[in-house]
Amino acid sequence: MRRQILCLSTKITHNSCTKALPLTRFLSSQEAIDRRYHLFTLEKKRQLDKVGRVEKIEVQYKGVPNDCTLVMNKGISTPYDCARHLSEWHTDTSALALLDGSVYWDMHRPLTENCTLELQHFRVPEPQQVNRAFWRTCSFMLGACATVAFKDTVPVKLHSFPGPDIRSGSFIYDVQLPTLKDWKPSQQELITLSAEYVKLVRQNEPLERLEVSEELALEMFVENEHKTRQIPSIARNHGKVTLYKVGKHVDISKGPMISNTKQIGRVAVVSVHKLNGNSEVNQLYRFQGVALPTGVIINHFAFSILTERAKKLNTVKSPIPKPLEREESESIAMKA
Amino acid sequence: MNQAEVSKLVSKLRINVPPTHRKLRSPKGPEGRIDKLRKTVTGLVKFERIELNYNRADEARQYTERLISEAIRHGDCHKPTMDTANFWLLEKELIHKLFKVLVPRYETSNSSYTRLINAPKPQYGRNIDKVVLELKGNPFPDLINNNTNNKLLIQNVLLDAAKQDYRQSKINEIAKNIGKTENAPLNESSKKPEAPEKPVES
Amino acid sequence: MALAIRRSTSEVYGAAKWFIRRDCRVLSTLPEKAVEVPVETKQERPAVSRIRASARNPNLALRHVYPEFLPDPNPKWRNSLREKLERIDMLNRRKQIDIPEFYVGSILAVTVADPHAQGKTNRFVGICIERKGAGLRAEFTLRNVVDHQGVEVRYDLYDPTVHSIQVLRLEKRLDEKLLYLRDALPEYSTFPFDMDPEILPDGTPVPVNPVQVKLKPRPWLERWERQELQGVSNIEEHLKEKDRVRRELRKEPWEKYDLMKQYRRTIPIEDQNDIWAEVNHQLKQLQLTRKKVSRKRTFGVPKTQLG
Numbered sequence: 001m002r003r004q005i006l007c008l009s010t011k012i013t014h015n016s017c018t019k020a021l022p023l024t025r026f027l028s029s030q031e032a033i034d035r036r037y038h039l040f041t042l043e044k045k046r047q048l049d050k051v052g053r054v055e056k057i058e059v060q061y062k063g064v065p066n067d068c069t070l071v072m073n074k075g076i077s078t079p080y081d082c083a084r085h086l087s088e089w090h091t092d093t094s095a096l097a098l099l100d101g102s103v104y105w106d107m108h109r110p111l112t113e114n115c116t117l118e119l120q121h122f123r124v125p126e127p128q129q130v131n132r133a134f135w136r137t138c139s140f141m142l143g144a145c146a147t148v149a150f151k152d153t154v155p156v157k158l159h160s161f162p163g164p165d166i167r168s169g170s171f172i173y174d175v176q177l178p179t180l181k182d183w184k185p186s187q188q189e190l191i192t193l194s195a196e197y198v199k200l201v202r203q204n205e206p207l208e209r210l211e212v213s214e215e216l217a218l219e220m221f222v223e224n225e226h227k228t229r230q231i232p233s234i235a236r237n238h239g240k241v242t243l244y245k246v247g248k249h250v251d252i253s254k255g256p257m258i259s260n261t262k263q264i265g266r267v268a269v270v271s272v273h274k275l276n277g278n279s280e281v282n283q284l285y286r287f288q289g290v291a292l293p294t295g296v297i298i299n300h301f302a303f304s305i306l307t308e309r310a311k312k313l314n315t316v317k318s319p320i321p322k323p324l325e326r327e328e329s330e331s332i333a334m335k336a
Numbered sequence: 337m338n339q340a341e342v343s344k345l346v347s348k349l350r351i352n353v354p355p356t357h358r359k360l361r362s363p364k365g366p367e368g369r370i371d372k373l374r375k376t377v378t379g380l381v382k383f384e385r386i387e388l389n390y391n392r393a394d395e396a397r398q399y400t401e402r403l404i405s406e407a408i409r410h411g412d413c414h415k416p417t418m419d420t421a422n423f424w425l426l427e428k429e430l431i432h433k434l435f436k437v438l439v440p441r442y443e444t445s446n447s448s449y450t451r452l453i454n455a456p457k458p459q460y461g462r463n464i465d466k467v468v469l470e471l472k473g474n475p476f477p478d479l480i481n482n483n484t485n486n487k488l489l490i491q492n493v494l495l496d497a498a499k500q501d502y503r504q505s506k507i508n509e510i511a512k513n514i515g516k517t518e519n520a521p522l523n524e525s526s527k528k529p530e531a532p533e534k535p536v537e538s
Numbered sequence: 539m540a541l542a543i544r545r546s547t548s549e550v551y552g553a554a555k556w557f558i559r560r561d562c563r564v565l566s567t568l569p570e571k572a573v574e575v576p577v578e579t580k581q582e583r584p585a586v587s588r589i590r591a592s593a594r595n596p597n598l599a600l601r602h603v604y605p606e607f608l609p610d611p612n613p614k615w616r617n618s619l620r621e622k623l624e625r626i627d628m629l630n631r632r633k634q635i636d637i638p639e640f641y642v643g644s645i646l647a648v649t650v651a652d653p654h655a656q657g658k659t660n661r662f663v664g665i666c667i668e669r670k671g672a673g674l675r676a677e678f679t680l681r682n683v684v685d686h687q688g689v690e691v692r693y694d695l696y697d698p699t700v701h702s703i704q705v706l707r708l709e710k711r712l713d714e715k716l717l718y719l720r721d722a723l724p725e726y727s728t729f730p731f732d733m734d735p736e737i738l739p740d741g742t743p744v745p746v747n748p749v750q751v752k753l754k755p756r757p758w759l760e761r762w763e764r765q766e767l768q769g770v771s772n773i774e775e776h777l778k779e780k781d782r783v784r785r786e787l788r789k790e791p792w793e794k795y796d797l798m799k800q801y802r803r804t805i806p807i808e809d810q811n812d813i814w815a816e817v818n819h820q821l822k823q824l825q826l827t828r829k830k831v832s833r834k835r836t837f838g839v840p841k842t843q844l845g
Contacts, residue, residue, distance in 0.1 A: 127486075127490065128488055131488075131490045134490060166493050166497070167493060169497055169501070290494070292491055296489075298491050302491075302495060309498045338610055338612065338671075339610075339669065339670055340605065340610065340804055340805045341611075341804045342602055344800055345810075346807065347589045347592065347808065348806035349806070353798075353801070357799070357802075367790075398797075402798060402801060408590070409589050444587065446588065
């Protein structure tokens with residue numbers, strides 16, 4: 001396995017973006033997804049193997065039912081594992097972990113040092129960060145939904161999604177559909193999209209996080225020119241790209257995200273708007289949806305208000321710091 | 337048709353009182369029922385939070401409410417009330433608790449003095465409704481923490497934003513109308529399809 | 539009319555005996571109903587508690603005089619609209635005829651319309667042995683012995699055929715109901731039809747007549763021995779050992795502590811306050827007009843024998 005990876009990495013070093021382009025022709029979207037998933041699992045395995053000798057860390061748990069100390073494995077154990085030591089309720093409801101009272105940590109991200117741990121669910125007194133993670137996850141899942149929802153004849157290229165802004169009323173994913181000109185989804189199509197979304201959510205997949213090098217990220221997203229263009233600017237700061245995986249879908253996101261897709265409850269994909277006036281990317285569509293966490297009971301009337309509002313074009317601009325696309329995102333903002 | 341009894345005055349309970357009493361099965365009959373309830377009332381006043389079957393809890397709740405309201409109304413210098421407290425509280429130090437702790441606690445309250453909360457049923461065994469009966473203001477942590485009033489909860493954030501959005505759209509509409517009151521009918525007809533009416537009630 | 543008026547010397551003697559007894563009413567141990575009100579009106583503590591504040595409402599004293607204004611406590615029969623309408627009807631009826639304050643144990647004379655009677659009216663005098671019912675269905679029962687025959691007549695308080703209700707003697711007895719007079723010696727429920735009304739001076743509390751009746755030997759209509767009656771003197775004479783044992787077995791000493799039983803029999807203070815606030819003004823008006831009328835009428839009436 002390691003040899004494979006080595007082989008791959010040598011290939012990556014030799015490859016450049018321009019060289020990767022011919023490869024894209026031969027990758028159908030499903031193959032690309034499988035390949036990305038395969039690379040992700042390989043890299044994850046490699047990183048786990050790299051941990052080597054198991055060292056122990058002490059995690060001070062704070063919260064219900066009582067404070068306690070857990071001895072966990074460094075670089076292997078995650079907050080989710082800590083929650084499994086406590087109870088099923090903890091594993092099911094915890095969406096985020098709070099380390100040392102300040103760092104928000106994914107539930108499936110290995111712990112690296114001694115720390116205090118608090119588990120956060122959606123009903124904590126100050127749920128802003130949990131809400132943001134939820135909204136981000138919903139956007140992420142919307143990308144996954146968009147990739148699987150269309151027929152093979154319709155190529156889908158994920159572009160990006162802006163940071164979570166709950167007050168805007170909807171979560172967003174910008175997707176390029178090159179073959180569809182002036183597509184306006186019918187009500188039935190929207191319902192189908194929502195159904196696809198719900199199907200994905202019902203698979204109850206955990207959201208796994210992985211930090212990879214820029215080269216590997218470029219290799220993984222070789223067929224998607226938007227992502228390959230974004231990756232260098234994302235990796236500019238510390239040369240790493242944060243990836244998230246749910247099921248077979250892998251995407252770039254800063255994180256943190258919630259623990260499991262089953263924490264997404266009521267959800268609706270509400271509207272798809274075409275973002276016109278975009279010189280660089282044609283047929284860029286903005287998918288919008290609204291969702292609530294599992295266990296939030298809301299009157300159908302109130303939810304209809306939320307969906308009505310989410311139907312309006314959300315004018316949040318893409319925050320991805322890329323010099324190449326700055327004009328583009330601005331143009332989106334100006335248009336909208 | 338009966339006439340209401342006028343020799344005694346009672347203050348109204350802040351809980352729902354069923355039209356008839358509930359028989360609690362006991363070989364001693366009505367006396368056994370009262371004895372059971374005495375034990376429960378004593379336990380409730382002593383521990384302030386108890387878990388028991390629904391039937392008995394609901395009955396005991398009414399008696400506790402009555403006892404506390406009598407104590408509040410008459411105070412500890414009223415002999416019949418003292419007698420009643422003596423009858424209902426099997427442990428005599430609890431009489432002091434009733435008059436010196438519970439009466440000041442509930443004197444100014446405007447709601448019921450006790451709380452009845454459904455408890456989980458045992459998975460195996462008899463299918464009986466279990467409840468938790470507690471005095472309000474007890475020192476234990478809250479059993480119900482569905483503080484859905486928290487403004488930071490995601491549903492409240494969304495609804496609040498929707499409300500603001502709706503208000504903003506209304507204000508804009510009014511502002512436009514003020515400018516063009518003369519040719520209002522023409523404008524309104526062109527504006528309406530843009531901003532669909534959206535009532536916000538939350 | 540079959541009810542002949544008959545007066546014998548013994549009856550007069552019996553009545554006189556009661557007046558003499560009534561002197562002793564100071565010694566009566568029955569807790570006076572009116573006692574509760576001054577206790578509540580005592581301003582010991584500031585009114586922090588709503589409960590205590592609402593219990594201080596002076597209107598609550600009206601409940602003894604007008605018990606039929608309170609609805610039936612059984613929630614099955616409650617209907618706020620019907621109760622309100624009934625109260626309006628009752629007040630309207632009270633504007634038509636004077637329905638005086640009276641209690642179980644008072645002696646009343648009631649005149650009703652009777653198409654078959656000689657003067658189209660029928661007057662009956664008797665002791666009120668029971669008051670029942672709420673609202674327009676309020677009723678009372680008068681008992682008298684006429685021609686050695688016990689007669690009881692039940693009247694509806696708000697019956698439109700009632701021409702007048704006159705209180706001949708305003709007093710209370712030791713018990714809530716005087717149904718045991720049916721098994722008592724006839725002299726205790728014999729009252730002359732031409733009794734003169736006795737007028738109490740204004741402001742005096744209603745006297746309690748501490749007379750204790752003598753029961754006839756068994757059989758009785760009810761098991762009086764189990765009812766803890768105050769107004770019966772010779773109940774032990776007629777009991778066998780068996781009855782005493784059963785009485786002990788049947789005792790329910792916990793009943794007076796059954797707080798919910800009390801609660802279900804009464805109308806709570808808060809509800810009563812609403813009702814009395816609604817009718818208080820009109821009742822006071824009616825009282826005032828009645829006082830004016832009676833002042834005119836009492837002028838010249840000789841002072842009757844009173845304790």
